Amino acid sequence: MKVAIIGCGLIGLKRVKALGKHQLVVACDSDIKRAQNICSVAGSGNVVTDWEEAAGYPEADIVIISTTNDMLAPISLLAAQAGKHVLVEKPAAKNFREIEGVIRAARENRVMVKVGFNLRYHPALQKAREIVDSGKMGELMFLRGRYGHGGRVGYDNEWRADPAISGGGELIDQGVHLIDLSRWFLGEFETICGFSHTYFWNMPVDDNSFLYLRTKKQQVAWLHVSCTEWKNLFSLEIYGKLGKIQIDGLGGSYGTEKLILYQMLPQMGPPEVTCWEYPDEDGSWDSEFKAFIEAINMGTPLNGDINDAYEALKIVDKIYKSVN
Numbered sequence: 556m557k558v559a560i561i562g563c564g565l566i567g568l569k570r571v572k573a574l575g576k577h578q579l580v581v582a583c584d585s586d587i588k589r590a591q592n593i594c595s596v597a598g599s600g601n602v603v604t605d606w607e608e609a610a611g612y613p614e615a616d617i618v619i620i621s622t623t624n625d626m627l628a629p630i631s632l633l634a635a636q637a638g639k640h641v642l643v644e645k646p647a648a649k650n651f652r653e654i655e656g657v658i659r660a661a662r663e664n665r666v667m668v669k670v671g672f673n674l675r676y677h678p679a680l681q682k683a684r685e686i687v688d689s690g691k692m693g694e695l696m697f698l699r700g701r702y703g704h705g706g707r708v709g710y711d712n713e714w715r716a717d718p719a720i721s722g723g724g725e726l727i728d729q730g731v732h733l734i735d736l737s738r739w740f741l742g743e744f745e746t747i748c749g750f751s752h753t754y755f756w757n758m759p760v761d762d763n764s765f766l767y768l769r770t771k772k773q774q775v776a777w778l779h780v781s782c783t784e785w786k787n788l789f790s791l792e793i794y795g796k797l798g799k800i801q802i803d804g805l806g807g808s809y810g811t812e813k814l815i816l817y818q819m820l821p822q823m824g825p826p827e828v829t830c831w832e833y834p835d836e837d838g839s840w841d842s843e844f845k846a847f848i849e850a851i852n853m854g855t856p857l858n859g860d861i862n863d864a865y866e867a868l869k870i871v872d873k874i875y876k877s878v879n
Contacts, residue, residue, distance in 0.1 A: 556848060559615035559639075561606050561630055562622035563589040566644055566671075570619050571597050573840040577617075577848070583609035606630055611637035617851075620644060621671075624727070625720045628653035631861075635660035635668060640851055642844070644671040646731045647864035649722030651872055654865045661861060669847045672735045672859035676839040676846070679802045679814040680736065682831055683793060686816060687740060692795030695741060697775040699792045700733045703784025704808075706756060710782070716758035724760030726751050727871050730780040733791075734867045735859065737768060737776035740793060743866070744768040744776070749874035755783045766874060798826065806837050 556577040560567055563584035571579060571593050579597035582590040583606050594600035603609050606626070610618055610633040618634040620627055620643040628648035634641050635657060647670045648654045661668045674680055686692060703725075714720045715728060726749075738744070746769035751761035766778040787808045793800040799817040804810035812833040817826040843859075850857050 556616045556851070557614050558617045558619060559583070559609050559612045560593060560619040560621065561609045562620060562626075562644075563593040564621065567593060567619070567621040568596065569840045570621060570642070570844070573844045575841070575845070580614045581609050581612045607633060610634040610639070615639055617642060617847075623714050623720050624649050624722050628657055631657045631668060632660055635664055635666050638664050638666060640666050640847075641668040641861075642671065642847055643668065643861075645735075645864065646722070646727050646868055646871070647861060648868060649720075649727075651865050651868035654861060654868065658861055658865065667847075667851055667857055668861035669843075669850075669857050670859055670861055670864040671843070672732065672863065673839040673843045674732050674736060674805075675739060675859050676842040677805060677812060677837070678833040678839075679804075679812050679831070680791075681842075682814050683791075683800050683802060684739070686800060687793070687795070691798060691816075691818065692793070692800065693797030694795060695774055696794045696796060697777065698737060698740060698794065699790075700737065700776065700778045701780075701784075701788055701790045702729045702733050703779070703781035704729070704787045705785040706762075706782045711756040711758040716756070716760055718760050721760060723871065723875060724751070724753070724758070724764075725762055725780050725782045726764035726874060727868075728780075728782075730764050730766070730778070731864070731867045731871065733778045733780055734766070734768075734776075734870050735863055736791065737778065738863065738866060739859075741768075741770055741774045741776060742772075743770065744870065745771045747870050747873045749877065751874055751878050761878075764874065766870075768870065806833070806835075 561583040579600040582593040584590040590602040749766040751764040768776040791802045
């Protein structure tokens with residue numbers, strides 16, 4: 556596959572490093588030096604500053620979009636209309652309404668639009684999915700999730716703090732990851748309640764959000780996302796009628812990634828405990844791109860697509876509206 560990338564910051568660099576044998580043909584950024592750096596890392600590619608040119612680049616089969624939130628949907632739309640497959644970073648848009656046109660364009664032009672829900676590809680989350688699908692957990696009852704970081708000096712002056720660019724605060728940033736994982740394990744939510752508030756940072760968007768989501772079968776996701784989490788944290792607990800999965804850490808500043816399975820015994824009492832640790836460097840970016848290529852080549856469903864982003868952002872929208 557030949558790849559165009561639009562947005563050459565930190566995430567764009569991660570995506571380029573995950574291309575493997577696939578060739579970068581063009582890199583686009585408003586800062587030409589960042590685009591040049593991406594091409595240097597990839598060992599190939601032309602440099603442009605016009606995103607419209609890059610989105611329809613004739614040689615490209617795939618367009619990767621890693622820009623600020625306000626540009627994700629417009630670029631995705633143009634790329635899909637040009638017949639390109641798309642990998643767009645989460646949250647894929649500022650709100651779910653912006654995604655509707657992208658969904659139509661993808662269907663009309665028979666292209667795939669993958670959303671960067673790379674947490675699905677972390678080894679502990681993949682193992683959790685395997686355990687749940689095996690039936691060892693029995694019917695799932697509920698899950699609890701926490702995800703947060705502590706920001707940095709000047710965080711409230713960055714683009715994420717500007718609702719015109721970001722579409723919201725911590726809920727639309729890390730929150731969409733937790734919502735996506737909750738839908739991945741429990742399915743669609745019928746009841747959506749929550750509260751978003753700005754406790755610490757001097758910005759017009761939320762720095763903490765608390766969610767209560769419930770399916771038609773009464774399965775519950777109880778979630779908290781925060782950018783006042785002074786020690787970076789990821790924690791996901793999945794409860795079934797026959798056991799519990801506990802996932803902590805994502806590597807790096809979030810701590811060693813590990814999964815503990817607490818398997819209920821017939822006589823109940825203390826469970827049987829099995830632990831997996833994943834101390835290696837984060838390979839989720841590589842795994843996600845590989846799965847994307849396989850889906851394109853084989854015509855199989857995507858794991859985390861534009862429809863998943865649409866449903867996640869509908870939940871975000873309801874929470875924000877309930878606060879306002």
